[in-house]
Amino acid sequence: MGTARIDVExxxxxxxxxxxxxxxxxxxxxxxxxxxxxxxxxxxxxxDALRIGLSGTPGVGKSTFIEAFGMMxxxxxxxxxxxxxxPSSARTGGSILGDKTRMERxxxxxxxxxxxxxxxxxxxxxxxxTREAMALCEAAGFDIVIVETVGVGQSETMVADLxxxxxxxxxxxxxxxxxGVKRGVMERADLILVNKADGEMRAAAAATVSDYxxxxxxxxxxxxxxxxxxxxxxxxxxxxxxxxDVWDALTELAEVRRTAGTFDATRSAQARIWMDREIEDGLxxxxxxxxxxxxxxxxxxxxxxxxxxxxxxxxxxALDLFAKDTGDV
Amino acid sequence: MGTARIDVExxxxxxxxxxxxxxxxxxxxxxxxxxxxxxxxxxxxxxDALRIGLSGTPGVGKSTFIEAFGMMxxxxxxxxxxxxxxPSSARTGGSILGDKTRMERxxxxxxxxxxxxxxxxxxxxxxxxTREAMALCEAAGFDIVIVETVGVGQSETMVADLxxxxxxxxxxxxxxxxxGVKRGVMERADLILVNKADGEMRAAAAATVSDYxxxxxxxxxxxxxxxxxxxxxxxxxxxxxxxxDVWDALTELAEVRRTAGTFDATRSAQARIWMDREIEDGLxxxxxxxxxxxxxxxxxxxxxxxxxxxxxxxxxxALDLFAKDTGDV
Numbered sequence: 001m002g003t004a005r006i007d008v009e010x011x012x013x014x015x016x017x018x019x020x021x022x023x024x025x026x027x028x029x030x031x032x033x034x035x036x037x038x039x040x041x042x043x044x045x046x047x048d049a050l051r052i053g054l055s056g057t058p059g060v061g062k063s064t065f066i067e068a069f070g071m072m073x074x075x076x077x078x079x080x081x082x083x084x085x086x087p088s089s090a091r092t093g094g095s096i097l098g099d100k101t102r103m104e105r106x107x108x109x110x111x112x113x114x115x116x117x118x119x120x121x122x123x124x125x126x127x128x129x130t131r132e133a134m135a136l137c138e139a140a141g142f143d144i145v146i147v148e149t150v151g152v153g154q155s156e157t158m159v160a161d162l163x164x165x166x167x168x169x170x171x172x173x174x175x176x177x178x179x180g181v182k183r184g185v186m187e188r189a190d191l192i193l194v195n196k197a198d199g200e201m202r203a204a205a206a207a208t209v210s211d212y213x214x215x216x217x218x219x220x221x222x223x224x225x226x227x228x229x230x231x232x233x234x235x236x237x238x239x240x241x242x243x244x245d246v247w248d249a250l251t252e253l254a255e256v257r258r259t260a261g262t263f264d265a266t267r268s269a270q271a272r273i274w275m276d277r278e279i280e281d282g283l284x285x286x287x288x289x290x291x292x293x294x295x296x297x298x299x300x301x302x303x304x305x306x307x308x309x310x311x312x313x314x315x316x317x318a319l320d321l322f323a324k325d326t327g328d329v
Numbered sequence: 330m331g332t333a334r335i336d337v338e339x340x341x342x343x344x345x346x347x348x349x350x351x352x353x354x355x356x357x358x359x360x361x362x363x364x365x366x367x368x369x370x371x372x373x374x375x376x377d378a379l380r381i382g383l384s385g386t387p388g389v390g391k392s393t394f395i396e397a398f399g400m401m402x403x404x405x406x407x408x409x410x411x412x413x414x415x416p417s418s419a420r421t422g423g424s425i426l427g428d429k430t431r432m433e434r435x436x437x438x439x440x441x442x443x444x445x446x447x448x449x450x451x452x453x454x455x456x457x458x459t460r461e462a463m464a465l466c467e468a469a470g471f472d473i474v475i476v477e478t479v480g481v482g483q484s485e486t487m488v489a490d491l492x493x494x495x496x497x498x499x500x501x502x503x504x505x506x507x508x509g510v511k512r513g514v515m516e517r518a519d520l521i522l523v524n525k526a527d528g529e530m531r532a533a534a535a536a537t538v539s540d541y542x543x544x545x546x547x548x549x550x551x552x553x554x555x556x557x558x559x560x561x562x563x564x565x566x567x568x569x570x571x572x573x574d575v576w577d578a579l580t581e582l583a584e585v586r587r588t589a590g591t592f593d594a595t596r597s598a599q600a601r602i603w604m605d606r607e608i609e610d611g612l613x614x615x616x617x618x619x620x621x622x623x624x625x626x627x628x629x630x631x632x633x634x635x636x637x638x639x640x641x642x643x644x645x646x647a648l649d650l651f652a653k654d655t656g657d658v
Contacts, residue, residue, distance in 0.1 A: 041639065128641055135639075184513055215544055268634040275633045278644030283612040286652070304604045305597040310370070312457055315607030323615070326655040 006036075008043055014079070014141040016113050026132040027118050029125075041132060044139040049081075050254060051134060052146045053159040055185060056169030061195045062148060063102035065169055065237035070106040070146070072243050078144050081137035082106070084117035085130055085149040085159055113142060127158050131274065134162070160188040161270055164263065165250050167191045170212070172205035186212075187219060190230050191249055197234035198241060205234045224262040229253060290325035293318055335365075337372055343408070343470040345442050355461040356447050358454075370461060373468035378410075379583060380463065381475045382488040384514060385498030390524045391477060392431040394498055394566035399435040399475070401572050407473050410466035411435070413446035414459055414478040414488055442471060456487050460603065463491070489517040490599055493592065494579050496520045499541070501534035519559050520578055521545070526563035527570060534563045553591040558582060619654035622647055 006025060010018035026037040056062045070080045082103075106112045115133065130147060137145050147163055149155045160166040168189035170181070186192070192212050197205030212232040222229065231249060235242035257263035287293055300318055303309040335354060339347035355366040385391045399409045411432075435441045444462065459476060466474050478488045489495040497518035515521070521541050526534035541561040551558065560578060564571035586592035616622055629647055632638040 038642075046636075131640070184516065187513065211547065215547055218540065218544055268636070271633045271636065271640050272630060274640035275630065275643050278641055279616070279647055280609065280613070282644060282648040283616055283651075284609070286648070287608070287612055301601060301604065304600045307375075307597070307600065311460070311600050311603035312607055313367075314604050315611060318608055319611040319615070322612075323655070326652070 006040055008040065011136070011140050012045060016140075019113060019136060019140045020115070022136050023115055023133050026136065027129055037132065041135060044135060047138045047141065049134075049138045049143050049145045050165070050250075051163040052144065052250065053156075053163035053166040054146055054148050054169060055150070055156045055159060055166070055189075056195075057181060058150060060169050060171045061237050062150075062169055065193075065195060065235070066146060066148060067103040067106045068237045068240050069243050069246065070103070070112055071109065072240075072247065073144055074106070074109045074111045077111075079111045079113075079142045080106075080109075080144045080146065081113040081115070081140075081142035082146045082148060083115050083130060083133050083137070085126055085147055085155050086117035113137065113140075126155070127162070127274070127277070130158075130162060156185045157188065161273055164257075164266070165190050165253060167193060167246075167250075169193050169195055170208065172196055172201045172208045186215070190225075190253055191246070192216070192230065192232040193235045193246060194232065195235055195237055198236035198239040202234075209234050224257065224260065224266075225253070226256060286326075287318075287322050290322050292321040292325045296321055335369055337369070340465070340469050341374060345469075348442060348465060348469045349444070351465050352444055352462050355465065356458055366461065370464060373464060376467045376470065378463075378467045378472050378474045379494070379579075380492040381473065381579065382485075382492035382495040383475055383477050383498060384479070384485045384488060384496070384518075385524075387479060389498050389500045390566050391479075391498055394522075394524060394564070395475060395477060396432040396435045397566045397569050398572050398575065399432070399441055400438065401569075402473055402576070403435070403438045403440045406440075408440045408442075408471045409435075409438075409473045409475065410442040410444070410469075410471035411475045411477060412444050412459060412462050412466070414455055414476060414484050415446035442466065442469075455484070456491070456603070456606070459487075459491060485514045486517065490602055493586075493595070494519050494582060496522060496575075496579075498522050498524050499537065501525055501530045501537045515541075515544070519554075519582055520575070521559065521561040522564045522575060523561065524564055524566055527565035527568040531563075538563050553586065553589065553595075554582070555585060615655075616647075616651050619651050621650040621654045625650055 006022050007015070007018045011022055022040060025033055025040065028034070028037070054062065054066065056065075066082055070082065073080050103114060107114050118129075134145050134147070145163075147159050149159045166188050168181070168186060168191070170192060172194055194205045194208045194212070197209075209232045216230050216232060233242065233245060233249065235246055237243070254263060257266070288297070297318060300309065300314040304311050304314045335351050336344070336347045340351055351369060354362055354369065357363070357366070383391065383395065385394075395411055399411065402409050432443060436443050447458075463474050463476070474492075476488050476492055478484045495517050497515060497520070499521060501523055523534045523537045523541070526538075538561045545559050545561060562571065562574060562578065564575055566572075583592060586595070617626070626647060629638065629643040633640050633643045
C-alpha cells in the first residue's frame with residue numbers, strides 16, 4: 001500500500017477507517033511504506049491528547065476496565081483511542097486486544113477507536129510504531145489515548161516513557177498478585193488502581209489499597225509532584241464504581257503538572273529519551289551488521305562468559321573490528 | 330609511572346604499597362599507563378574474593394559499619410579490601426573514604442586495605458576502574474572485597490552489577506530516610522540492614538525492619554533465590570551488635586547460590602553486561618566524536634525538545650552524518 005491510499009482529509013476529520021489504514025501503513029516495514037509513512041506523518045496537523053498508560057497482569061480486568069472507563073469518557077463527550085503494546089505477540093503469536101469482543105460496547109462506540117497489537121514485532125520497533133500511531137490518533141481528533149500493555153520485558157517502562165500518566169491496575173489480595181508485577185513498575189505508576197472492589201472482594205480491595213498506600217509512602221515521591229502522589233485507589237470496572245474518581249484523579253494530576261510546567265517538560269524529556277534510544281539502537285544495529293563484528297562477536301562473548309577475556313578487552317577488539325569495517329566501506 | 334615501578338611479586342604476596350601503586354596505575358588515563366595497566370592485568374594470577382556491594386545515604390553510618398564489620402572479618406582471619414565508588418567526587422571535588430580517620434582501626438589493620446575514591450571521574454570510567462581495582466585486590470590475596478557507594482546517579486546499580494551480594498544500609502525511622510534512597514535500589518538489595526539498632530533507637534529500628542520485611546514480601550522475589558530472600562535485619566555498628574548475623578546471612582546466601590550454580594552464572598552474566606556496556610559506550614563515544622555529528626547534534630536535540638522534529642527523524646539524520654563521517658576516514 002502507499003500514501004495514495006491514505007485519505008488524509010478523512011483521517012483528520014476523524015474517520016476511523018482512514019485511521020486504520022494509516023496505522024497499517026506505519027506498521028509496515030517495507031522501505032517504500034516507511035517513506036510513505038514519514039511523508040504522511042509530516043503532513044499531519046499537530047493536535048494533542050492526554051496520553052494514559054495502563055498496565056496490569058493478565059486476569060486483573062484490564063479489558064473490563066478499559067471498556068467501562070472508555071464508555072464513561074465517551075459518554076462525557078471525549079473521543080478515546082486505545083492502543084495495545086504487546087511485545088509478547090512476537091513470541092506467542094497471540095495479541096492483546098486481538099479479540100474485540102473483550103470490549104464490545106467500546107468497539108462499537110462512534111467516538112472510540114480500538115487498535116489491536118500487531119503480532120511479530122520487536123520492542124524497538126514497537127516503541128516507534130506506538131509513537132507514530134499515537135500521533136495519528138491525535139491528528140484524527142482523539143483527545144484521550146490509552147496505551148495498554150501487559151507486563152512483558154521492558155514494555156511497561158516503554159509505555160511509561162510514552163505517556164503523560166501511567167496507571168497500574170492490580171487485583172485485590174495483598175502481595176500474591178504482586179508476584180506478577182515486575183520490579184520497578186510500581187515505582188513508575190502515578191496511580192495504582194485495585195480493581196474488583198465489589199461484592200465479597202470489597203474489603204480485600206480496601207486492605208490492598210491501604211497496603212499500597214503505605215508502600216507508596218515508603219517510596220520516594222517524584223520531586224515534581226505535590227504531596228499525596230502517587231496515589232492508590234479502589235475501583236470496580238464490573239460494577240462501574242469509582243471510575244469518575246479515577247478520571248478526577250488523573251485530570252487533577254495532569255492539571256497540577258500543566259500549571260507547574262512539568263507536563264510539557266516531561267514530554268520534551270521523553271522526546272529526547274526516544275531520540276537517544278533511536279541513536280543507540282541505530283548504532284548497535286550498524287555495529288552488529290558489520291561483517292567482521294558479526295563473525296567475531298560470538299567467540300568474544302563466549303570468552304568473556306568463561307572468564308578467559310575481560311569485558312573491556314573483548315569490547316575493544318569488537319570496536320576495532322567495527323572501525324575497520326566502516327573505514328573500508 | 331610505568332609497569333617497571335609495579336612490583337608484581339610483592340603485589341601477589343599481598344604487599345599493600347605495591348597494590349596501591351598498581352591501583353594508581355589503572356586509574357591513570359594516560360595512554361602509556363593504560364597500556365601498562367593492561368599488561369599488568371594480563372600478568373596477574375586469578376584469585377577469587379567474595380564481592381560485597383554496600384550502599385547507603387550519608388549519615389546512615391556506612392563508615393562505622395564498614396569499620397566494625399571489617400574488623401570482625403579481619404579478626405576471624407579474613408583479608409578485607411574496601412573500595413569506594415563515588416561519581417559525585419567529579420562534581421564536588423570531595424570523595425568518600427577520603428578521610429581515613431573515618432575507619433581508623435581498619436585502616437591500621439594488617440589484613441585490611443582501604444582505597445579512597447579518586448576525584449575527577451565519570452561513571453563509565455569508574456566502572457572499569459573499579460573492576461580492575463577488584464581484580465588487583467583479588468590478586469593480592471584479599472578474600473573479601475567491599476565496594477562502598479553513596480546514592481548518586483547510577484552508582485548503586487553499577488555496584489550491584491559488579492558484586493556478588495548487594496547490601497543496603499538504612500537508618501531507623503520508617504519512611505523518612507527512604508526519601509534519600511533512589512527508586513530501584515531497594516529492589517536490588519539482597520540484604521537490607523537497619524543500622525543504629527541500639528539504645529533509644531532499638532525499638533524504632535525493629536519497627537523499620539518490620540516495615541521493610543513487609544515491603545520486601547510485597548516485592549517480587551528473585552527467581553534464583555529460595556524463600557525468605559531478600560531479607561531485612563537490624564544491626565548496630567556502634568554497639569557492635571548483629572554483625573555476626575549479617576556475615577552468617579551473607580555467607581548463607583552465597584552458599585545457596587554456589588550450590589544452585591547461580592553464583593557463577595551471575596558473574597558470567599555480569600561480565601557480558603559489562604562487555605555490552607563497554608561496546609555501547611565505545612559506539613557512543615565514536616559517534617559523538619565524529620565532527621559532523623558533533624556539529625549537528627545540539628540543533629537536532631533542540632528541535633526534538635521543541636517538538637519541531639520527531640525523535641526518529643533527528644536520530645536518523647545524526648546516524649547518516651556518522652556513517653558519512655566514518656566512511657570518509
